[in-house]
Every structure is written in structure tokens, then in C-alpha cells.
Amino acid sequence: MALGTGYERQGCYLARALEVVGERWTLLILRDAFYGVTHFGDFLAHLDVSRAVLADRLDTLVGASVLTRSPQGRSVEYTLTDAGRELWPVIHRLSRWGEEHLDGNHPPRVFSHVACDTDVDADGACPTCRVTPPVEDLVVRLAPGRNAAERHDPVAVALKQPHRMLTPLP
Structure with a gap:
């Protein structure tokens, strides 16, 4: 067929x-x-x-x-x-699912709540504030102790540093 x-x-x-x-x-x-x-x-x-x-x-x-x-x-x-911003929980959860269930050599990125600097959980909730912050209130960074993949394009280079979500990259 x-x-x-x-x-x-x-x-x-x-x-x-x-x-x-x-x-x-x-x-x-x-x-x-x-x-x-x-x-x-x-x-x-x-x-x-x-x-x-x-x-x-x-x-x-x-x-x-x-x-x-x-x-x-x-x-x-x-x-x-x-x-489009409403798709953030889907993207975040699918990424976390991949991290939990698939083998890979890629360092995970974590997302922290700007208001309290606490990492959100797999469902996007902040355990400290007990809220699910909107994506614009999150910072993305590499997980502690992890190094970025050796990529040299402008996006990969910019994401080696913590970066507020939805903020245009330089």
C-alpha cells in the first residue's frame, strides 16, 4: 500500500x-x-x-x-x-523524554526559572515557586559539569553561555 x-x-x-x-x-x-x-x-x-x-x-x-x-x-x-509559544511544553517534554530514554553523546540543556534560578522539572514546573513559568521566564544553559558539543556555528557558540529563552541570539 x-x-x-x-x-x-x-x-x-x-x-x-x-x-x-x-x-x-x-x-x-x-x-x-x-x-x-x-x-x-x-x-x-x-x-x-x-x-x-x-x-x-x-x-x-x-x-x-x-x-x-x-x-x-x-x-x-x-x-x-x-x-507557536504554546508549543514550548511539547518541545520541552519531548526533549526530556529523549534525554531519559535514548542513548546519546549530547550534553543536556537545563532550563531555569529566572525569578528564583531553580531548574524546572520535566513538565516545565518550578519546584521552588510551584508554578509553570512561561518560556520567556526561562534561561537555557548546559547541565552542570557538561561541555558543549564541538560546533562552531554562531548559534552553537552563543548557546555555550546561559541565554534567556526567546531573546534573539547575537
Whole structure:
């Protein structure tokens, strides 16, 4: 049986969501947008994805109102919409699931609540404040005692230091 090209016949909201975020590379693009990546070239360098695939995924995310595309002088900037920011708990939990269940040589990143500098748990809750802070109130950093992967693209270099989520990377 031939593999279908979409989920339209599934008739459920999970299938409809997968139409937007279920393609390869899409969740990694969103992860990087949460880290503060806003420019096509930075997504391209950090993800090692082809230009055509990246352009297609960005177009899909813009078309679904997950990202906005706005001209910034001679370049274009991509930023998360409110609907896009609502995907943070999914991205965070899926990343933690991968850390817990899959082998890998990549150092984990931890997310701490700006208000109290406490690491949030796997579900994104702050155990000190007993709240689930919004993504813009989190700082991402490497887990203690871990070194960053030896990558030299601008995003990887910037993320070697603690960085407030959603703040554009330099």
C-alpha cells in the first residue's frame, strides 16, 4: 500500500497538528526559535538542513501562524507567535523524554526559572515557586559539569553561555 501524503482522512486534532509540526526538521526549527534564532542563515548553519527543506518548513510554520516572517532591513526575521509559544511544553517534554530514554553523546540543556534560578522539572514546573513559568521566564544553559558539543556555528557558540529563552541570539 502506498504511503499517504497527509493526515486529512484521520479526522482528529493530533493528525491536524502533525500536518504543521510533524515533518522532519520542524520541531528542531521550533526549538531553535525558542532559543532565540530568528534568521534563515542561522537556522541553516545550526541545523545542517538543506536550504529548500528549511524554506519549506518555515513557509509551513508561517502559513499555520506558528511563526511570523517580518522584513528587517535587507533580511527577514522569524519569530514565534502566541500559538507557536504554546508549543514550548511539547518541545520541552519531548526533549526530556529523549534525554531519559535514548542513548546519546549530547550534553543536556537545563532550563531555569529566572525569578528564583531553580531548574524546572520535566513538565516545565518550578519546584521552588510551584508554578509553570512561561518560556520567556526561562534561561537555557548546559547541565552542570557538561561541555558543549564541538560546533562552531554562531548559534552553537552563543548557546555555550546561559541565554534567556526567546531573546534573539547575537
